[in-house]
Amino acid sequence: MKNIITLSVADFKLIFRDPSLRSFLGLPILLFALVIWLLPYLAQTYPGFEPYISVFMVVAAVENTQMFSFISSMVLIDEKENSVAQVYGVVPLSNSEYLLSRLAIPYLFTVCLNVILFIVQPFYHIGLIENISVSMLVGLIVPVYVIGINSIVKNRMQGMVYIKAFNLIVLAPIAAFFIPGKWEWIFGLLPSHWVFQSIQNLTNGEEVWMNLLIGFVFLMIMFLLLSRHFLKKHFN
C-alpha cells in the first residue's frame, strides 16, 4: 500500500512536470463540457440527433480512458528508454506489486471519471450499481492498453505511432452501431466492442450483465497474456 502511494505520487510529479503529458489531464474536462452543454444543445436544435446520443456517450466514456492510456503509456516508455526500469528490477518489489502500483491509480481514476460522467449526463436514468459495474469494465481498457503498447514499442517515437494506431483499434467497434445486422459481430473480436455494447445497454436501459461479463473476461485474459510478455522485457 505504501509502495502504491509513493509510486503514484512520483508518477504524478512526472506527469505534471512534462508539458506534453500535463496537457492531457485537460481531456476529461473537455469531454464533460461536451456532454453537459454541447450534446443537449445539439439534441434540442436538431431533432434527428436524438438516436445518436447514446453513441456519443460511448465515445465520451471511451475517450475518458484515453487520457491515462496515453499518459501511463508514455511514463512507462520513458522509463524504459532511459533505463530507469532496470532499477525496478533490483528492488524488493514483486512483479504484481509493480503492476499494481503503476496501474491501480490510473484505473481507479478512470473508473471514477466515468461513474461521474454517467451521473451528470442529462439524458438517461442509470442505476448506480450498473453505472459502477460498467465503469469498472470501461476502465479496464487503460491497463490493457498501457501494457499492450509497452509490450511492443521500444522508444518514444515508436510510442507516438503505435498510440495513434491503438486509438483507432479501440474506437473501431463504433462502426458496429452503423452497420446493420449480422456483421457487427465481426467487431466482437476486439475487446472494446463488448465494452461499447455494455455502455449502450446502460444508456438504453437494457440488461448489461451479458456484455459486461464477456468484456471483463476478454480484457482480463488479454491483460494477463500481455503482462507476462511485458514483465519479461521491461526490466532489462
Added chain:
Amino acid sequence: MPEVRLTSNKMIKVEDLQFQYPNSDVKTLKGLSFSIERGEVFGFLGPSGAGKSTAQKVLYKILQGYTGRIEIEGKDLKDWGKDYFSKIGVGFELPNHYLKLTGRENLALFGSFYPNSAIKDIRELFEMVELQDAMDKPVEAYSKGMKMRLNFIRAIQHNPDILFFDEPTSGLDPVNAQKIRNHILDLKANGKTIFVTTHSMHTADELCDRVSFIVDGELRATDSPQTLKDQYGKEEVRVELKSGEIKEFALPSIGENQAFIDFLKSGEVSHIHTLEASLDEVFIQITGQTLHV
C-alpha cells in the same frame, strides 16, 4: 576420521555459468566459475564486450535463462525471493534516473521499497559524493559524472551486504573517481562483499583483493593483483646511471649485493625502478589481448 564441515565463508559461488542473449547466436558467457568470499572485493577486469556487465546482470537477476549454478550464501539464486534484493545493491553501468525528478526524489522513490530502518540519511549520502548542492535540482540538469555519483549512492542507500558496481568510476574526473574508490574501500572495511567490473587496471589494482581476467566470455586467470604481477614481472631492480649505463639486480637480499652497491657508487644515478609488471602487461601476457581497444 569424520570430515569436519566448516561453515562456508563464500558469499557468492558461481559454477560453469553460461548465458546467451535470445537475439544472439553465440554464447556471451561460456562457462564462468568463480567465488567471492564474504567481505572481499572481487573484480572482473576485461576489455569492452568481454561479458562483464552480462555476468553481473545474471547475478542480480535482470537476465534470466542462464545455465550453470549460482549460489548466494549457499542458497541457489533461483530459490531466492524478493528478499534477495534487500540484500544486494546495484551500481549500474550507465546513469538511469527519472530526469524530471530531483536527485533527492529519485533516491527517496527507490529507497521507499526497503524497510525504513535500513535507509541511510539522505543528506549524508549526498554529502558523501558532494552532490548536496544539487540535491533539489532535477536530474536532467546533472552532468554525466553527477548522475554516476547518484547511481553510487542509490546502490548503497539501504545498506546492503552485497554490492555490484559496474564500472563505478566511468565518466568521472580523476578526483571524483578516487573518492568513489575510497568509498568502496570504506564499504569493504565495513564488511561488505563487493563485486566490481572494470577495464581500468588502476581500479583493479587499488580495489580488488582478487581479480579475474575476462575475455570473450571466459575467465583466464583469477588471483590477487599482486600475485599476478609477481608471477609475470621480474623480481629485479633496474638502475640507470647518468652516463647511460644500465644494470639489473635481483631483489632478494639486495642490501648485501656488493655488485649493486658498487654500481650505485660508480656514477651518478638517474633512475631506479623495480621490474614489476603492471596489471596491463600481465593481462596481455595471459590473454594475448589488450585491455584498451
